[in-house]
Amino acid sequence: MVTVRSVVALAAYEGWYIYQINVHNAFLNGDLLEELVGYDPVIVLVYVDDLIVTRSNQKLFCDTRQEIQKKFKMKDLGELKFFLGIEFSRSNKGILMSQRKYALELISKSGLGGAKPTCTPLEMNQKLTSIQYDEHINNGIPEGDTILADITKCQRLVGKLLYITMTRPDLAFSVQVLSQFMHCPKKSHMEAALRMVRYINEAPGLGLLMPANDTNKLTAYCDSNWGACVVTRRSVT
Known part of the structure; x- marks a missing residue:
C-alpha cells in the first residue's frame, strides 16, 4: 500500500492520468523501464489481479494496454476510482484517497x-x-x-x-x-x-490528499514526553 500511495502522489504532482485494469488470472513478472526512447515514462503497478497504470503519454498508454490484451483476458475499468477498499477522487488540488x-x-x-x-x-x-x-x-x-x-x-x-x-x-x-x-x-x-x-x-x-503542487520539501514534527511509556520508559510521542 505504500507503493500505491507513492504512485498516486507522483501522478498527482506530475498531472498524469491513472487508469485501472482488471486482468483475469494473470501474474505478471518483469522489469519496469524508467526511460523509454521516444516516450515519456509509464508506470505499471501490479497488485493481485488488478493493474494500476499511470501515464503522461497517451500513445504509450494505448500501446501498453494493447500488449497486455494480446496475452491476457482483461477488462478496462477506466480512470481510477475505487481500489482495494480505497476511494480516489481528483480535483485541481490533487488526488484525495479515502476509505x-x-x-x-x-x-x-x-x-x-x-x-x-x-x-x-x-x-x-x-x-x-x-x-x-x-x-x-x-x-x-x-x-x-x-x-x-x-x-x-x-x-x-x-x-x-x-x-x-x-x-x-x-x-x-x-x-x-x-x-x-x-x-x-x-x-x-x-x-x-x-x-x-x-x-x-x-x-x-x-x-489523505496527494497535492498537485510542489511537495519536494519534507516536513517532520517531533515531541519529547520524557518516558511516557510505562513499560519501556521511553519517549513515544
Missing part, C-alpha cells in the same frame, strides 16, 4: 453507528499496560480489567483499524500502541479499540 465505505462498514459491524463520536483516538493520559507489567508492577491485574474471553474479536478489530491507517495517518500512533498488546488483550484494550471506531465515526470520509 469512507470501509469506515462506515467498520462502524456498523462494531455496533457503534448510534454511539457518540469522540474527538481523540485515545483517552487523554491513558496508560495501557500488558499482563506482564500488571503482574510485576501492579501486583496483579487491576479489578475490572480482565483478559478477554475471546481475544480474536479484539485482534480482528485492531487488524481492521490497521488497514484504515493507509489513508488515516492520524490513527497510526494509536493503532501501533494498541498492537503491542494483541498477544493477550484485556478489557481496557478492547475499550480503547472501540474508542478509535467512535473517533472514526466523527468524520468517516476523512482521507
Whole structure:
C-alpha cells in the first residue's frame, strides 16, 4: 500500500492520468523501464489481479494496454476510482484517497453507528499496560480489567483499524500502541479499540490528499514526553 500511495502522489504532482485494469488470472513478472526512447515514462503497478497504470503519454498508454490484451483476458475499468477498499477522487488540488465505505462498514459491524463520536483516538493520559507489567508492577491485574474471553474479536478489530491507517495517518500512533498488546488483550484494550471506531465515526470520509503542487520539501514534527511509556520508559510521542 505504500507503493500505491507513492504512485498516486507522483501522478498527482506530475498531472498524469491513472487508469485501472482488471486482468483475469494473470501474474505478471518483469522489469519496469524508467526511460523509454521516444516516450515519456509509464508506470505499471501490479497488485493481485488488478493493474494500476499511470501515464503522461497517451500513445504509450494505448500501446501498453494493447500488449497486455494480446496475452491476457482483461477488462478496462477506466480512470481510477475505487481500489482495494480505497476511494480516489481528483480535483485541481490533487488526488484525495479515502476509505469512507470501509469506515462506515467498520462502524456498523462494531455496533457503534448510534454511539457518540469522540474527538481523540485515545483517552487523554491513558496508560495501557500488558499482563506482564500488571503482574510485576501492579501486583496483579487491576479489578475490572480482565483478559478477554475471546481475544480474536479484539485482534480482528485492531487488524481492521490497521488497514484504515493507509489513508488515516492520524490513527497510526494509536493503532501501533494498541498492537503491542494483541498477544493477550484485556478489557481496557478492547475499550480503547472501540474508542478509535467512535473517533472514526466523527468524520468517516476523512482521507489523505496527494497535492498537485510542489511537495519536494519534507516536513517532520517531533515531541519529547520524557518516558511516557510505562513499560519501556521511553519517549513515544
